Amino acid sequence: MPSRSASHDDGGAVASYRQAAPATPLLPHVRAPRATLAAALGLGVLAEVLLDRPLWGASFPLVVTALLGTLVLLGGREGWQRARPNAWLAAPLLVISGFVAVRASSWLLVLNVLTSAALLLLLTHFWAAGRVQRLGLLGYPLVALSSTFRGLLYPPALVRDSVDLRAAREHAPRLLPFARGVLIALPVLLVFCVLLQSADAAFAGAMNRLFAVNLGELFGSTLGRAFGVGFSACVAAAALGHALRRRRGQESGEAEAAPAVPRLGLTEALTLILAVDALFLVFAGFQVAYLFIGGASSPAEGYTYAEYARRGFFELLLVSMMTLGLVMALARWTRRESPLAQGAFRVGASLMVALTVVIVASAVKRMTLYEDAFGYTRLRLFTHVFMFALGAVLTWRAVTLWWRPERFAIGAFVTALGAVLAVNAVNPDALIVRFNIARATDSSSPDVSYLSGLSSDAVPELVRETATAPGWQTELLRQYAERLPAESSWPEWNLSHARARRALQAAGASVQQ
Numbered sequence: 001m002p003s004r005s006a007s008h009d010d011g012g013a014v015a016s017y018r019q020a021a022p023a024t025p026l027l028p029h030v031r032a033p034r035a036t037l038a039a040a041l042g043l044g045v046l047a048e049v050l051l052d053r054p055l056w057g058a059s060f061p062l063v064v065t066a067l068l069g070t071l072v073l074l075g076g077r078e079g080w081q082r083a084r085p086n087a088w089l090a091a092p093l094l095v096i097s098g099f100v101a102v103r104a105s106s107w108l109l110v111l112n113v114l115t116s117a118a119l120l121l122l123l124t125h126f127w128a129a130g131r132v133q134r135l136g137l138l139g140y141p142l143v144a145l146s147s148t149f150r151g152l153l154y155p156p157a158l159v160r161d162s163v164d165l166r167a168a169r170e171h172a173p174r175l176l177p178f179a180r181g182v183l184i185a186l187p188v189l190l191v192f193c194v195l196l197q198s199a200d201a202a203f204a205g206a207m208n209r210l211f212a213v214n215l216g217e218l219f220g221s222t223l224g225r226a227f228g229v230g231f232s233a234c235v236a237a238a239a240l241g242h243a244l245r246r247r248r249g250q251e252s253g254e255a256e257a258a259p260a261v262p263r264l265g266l267t268e269a270l271t272l273i274l275a276v277d278a279l280f281l282v283f284a285g286f287q288v289a290y291l292f293i294g295g296a297s298s299p300a301e302g303y304t305y306a307e308y309a310r311r312g313f314f315e316l317l318l319v320s321m322m323t324l325g326l327v328m329a330l331a332r333w334t335r336r337e338s339p340l341a342q343g344a345f346r347v348g349a350s351l352m353v354a355l356t357v358v359i360v361a362s363a364v365k366r367m368t369l370y371e372d373a374f375g376y377t378r379l380r381l382f383t384h385v386f387m388f389a390l391g392a393v394l395t396w397r398a399v400t401l402w403w404r405p406e407r408f409a410i411g412a413f414v415t416a417l418g419a420v421l422a423v424n425a426v427n428p429d430a431l432i433v434r435f436n437i438a439r440a441t442d443s444s445s446p447d448v449s450y451l452s453g454l455s456s457d458a459v460p461e462l463v464r465e466t467a468t469a470p471g472w473q474t475e476l477l478r479q480y481a482e483r484l485p486a487e488s489s490w491p492e493w494n495l496s497h498a499r500a501r502r503a504l505q506a507a508g509a510s511v512q513q
Contacts, residue, residue: 027153029246033161036240039070044233050491052228059491060100071243086126092417093119099424104456104496107378108424115420121147127243130253133410140413143252147242154241155234256406262335269334273348280355287362316363320390323356327397346401353398360391375447376435381428389419429457437465452479459500463507477507
């Protein structure tokens with residue numbers, strides 16, 4: 001049993017430590033702060049070396065992989081055991097970040113980088129506890145925002161816990177006399193330098209050459225790289241610190257989202273549902289009779305072809321999204337106190353969802369008609385993928401009306417990830433070239449000015465379509481060859497650029513070396 005004096009000494013030591021290093025309640029505590037800070041600095045240097053380039057290729061997935069590997073190493077076996085239920089998020093993160101080295105389209109680059117960032121924010125939040133499938137629909141953006149703002153606290157916390165700031169404060173008074181000496185010496189040296197330059201021409205020439213050095217060019221690159229390393233290290237520190245944080249209290253995803261208190265009566269809800277079902281049923285009958293069975297090649301009376309297809313598409317898309325929100329709201333707020341009431345609600349809401357899927361199919365058909373008439377663009381292809389994803393979400397909503405309603409949000413999230421993967425897999429620029437040239441075989445030439453603005457993803461498909469070698473295709477190949485990035489270092493390697501270079505060389509076009 002310790003003596004009273006020993007206990008008193010221990011208490012004095014703790015008190016002196018607290019007095020010397022006052023607590024900062026706003027900053028969180030970090031496990032293994034020095035190891036985390038060293039890892040963040042290493043990742044900062046790696047990111048600066050690989051990403052500070054005109055093009056991102058293999059460098060981006062390598063940095064993401066290095067960050068995930070560092071997280072696994074710092075967490076250790078115990079941390080990995082806690083992270084395993086949510087570790088599946090790493091799979092789409094690695095795949096989507098890998099598409100940065102596969103596709104060259106600027107649209108896909110932005111989409112893949114933003115999706116990777118969102119997945120990384122979710123992964124850091126759920127690394128040690130919780131389940132991502134327990135989040136509600138609004139929980140995903142809220143967790144991403146929370147991870148962003150809470151992560152900002154970890155870089156200063158790591159510095160506080162790793163660096164001995166007391167020693168710097170103790171030595172600071174000793175530096176003040178040196179600083180005053182420098183301030184006094186500068187004007188004296190300036191006066192003497194001017195006089196000595198007047199006295200000797202050789203010395204004056206040497207000083208002129210010294211002052212002619214562009215300090216901005218000399219130190220600008222170094223300062224820029226130092227800033228890049230610091231910024232990347234702060235991002236890495238925020239991700240590592242937030243993922244390995246000491247949790248206090250319950251956080252999002254550690255428990256199922258609490259159900260809302262029902263406030264709407266079943267009679268009112270069923271009246272609304274059946275009225276909408278009746279309207280949608282009549283409208284779906286017109287769509288099936290005209291668009292899917294009848295002659296869809298001629299527009300309705302009083303509309304041009306473009307007006308009919310374009311106007312109808314946006315209205316139907318808006319109706320579909322509003323219906324999804326209506327079904328979600330009714331499922332959340334309607335009272336269903338008996339099995340009969342529950343069954344009636346589910347049947348009516350499921351019918352509404354099924355009719356909405358028909359409306360989505362009508363919107364898809366109209367967009368297809370518009371594309372067949374006026375050609376394909378990136379925006380139209382992305383809209384196609386969005387509509388198919390919306391149809392999948394509506395179908396999943398109908399499933400969750402009958403089974404595991406609390407899992408609707410995770411299904412919608414997985415559908416969104418699937419849409420990102422699908423739009424990468426279909427290679428939109430190559431599809432645009434293929435479909436637009438196929439349209440042009442029976443009519444006029446495609447929009448060459450639009451095709452010339454596509455990325456290297458389109459080049460192999462364009463080369464395959466040059467069997468007849470018309471003039472506009474040859475000119476397109478020449479334009480692609482002129483702006484194709486030259487072969488550079490391996491961090492900038494991109495599969496689409498490499499395939500485009502090989503295709504142009506095989507076609508005989510001049511490629512930059």
